[in-house]
Amino acid sequence: MQRRNFVMSTATAAQAVFGQGANGQVGTAVIGVGNRGASLLGEVMLQPEARVVALCDNKPDRLDKAATRAAKFNPTTTSDWHKIIANKDVDAVYIATPPHLHVEMAIAALKAGKHVYCEKPIGTTPESIRELIKAARASKKVFQAGQQLRSYTQLSAAIKLIHEGAIGDVLFVKAQRHATSDHPHDASSADWYFDKTKSGGYLVEQSVHNLDACNWAIGQHPTRAAGFGGTNMYKDDPKGRDIMDHQSITYDYANGVKLSFTQLVFHPRSMPVGNQTINVYGTKGAVELMDSTQFYSIDGKEQRLLAPKVEQKRDAHTTAFFHSILTGAPSPAGIDVGAAGALTAILGNQVCEQGRVINWSEFGVDV
Secondary structure, eight states: OOHHHHHHHHHHHHHHHHTOOTTSSEEEEEEOOSHHHHHHHHHHHTOTTEEEEEEEOSSHHHHHHHHHHTGGGOOEEESOHHHHHHOTTOSEEEEOSOGGGHHHHHHHHHHTTOEEEEOSSSOSSHHHHHHHHHHHHHOSSOEEESOGGGGOHHHHHHHHHHHTTTTOSEEEEEEEEEOSSOOOTTSTTHHHHTOHHHHOHHHHHTTHHHHHHHHHHHTSOOSEEEEEEEOSSSTTOSTTOOSOSEEEEEEEOTTSOEEEEEEESOOOTTOSSOSEEEEEEESSEEEETTTTOEEEETTSOOEEESSOOOOOOTTHHHHHHHHHHHHOOOOTTOHHHHHHHHHHHHHHHHHHHHTSOEEGGGGOOOO
């Protein structure tokens, strides 16, 4: 066989295996083009390997805006996500809808032979996440959770050094995600955000990023948790609200590490302490992960960056997704990462709601 024919045959085979269209690009659809979906659409449009072929949203104004933005691709538009799944030109699907819809859509896409980028949290209940794990593991397609911290270069380097013993044995983690205000009550997403069954509340919808990073640094997911939470500032505001505005949770890990995590939505913007922090304490010292990766030796004699500062590309996680599609390389945030992150957040919610220690094993989910 001539070299040219061999190269062409190899490329064709790769397209067949990893889902690259015959034109050399990955036909991509985005379901849900609100704030987050619009941002993801922008990232997809930066990828030379991607071609936006379809867009979906149930709000016409958002759909029109997204279609105008992606006009050079001439994507089809629809308000029915089932049509995206049935579209033969779609190789990969981005799911950026309210969280309670993620599992159903992701399973349908995987069963239809699509690659799936599913925004965090990948699910809002242990039962639904269990079903998604089964579907993802049974599929030969790429599944990636939208937990983009996994693609942050400096953070990844710092956590790799933690795992290699740079701060000694990890002993304890103190972390927080403190918002300066409540989710906007007049936002287009307010029709679902304040309903816990749809969003999961702040801990599941937002803090899943922070909790995932804590699990990553510790090297495992927790085995149990205890905590308290409630609504002190935004009581029944907006009316019918059932998500908490503050939570304080302690997670226990099999290796003896404890994570103390707080979440709230009334952190003054002018306070000198950052609103998002992850402090990892080890036998040699501690490192702050969310801002600088600054290391402080336990004897107080040394301060230095654990990992060098780099310019972070905003589309790094999307780039990783397409790299996995085209090469078969593992995703930085596959189904196990997505499931562990979501379940850690759900565990935190449940202990606050039930007022008791809850064991991870009660979920009956293998991660």
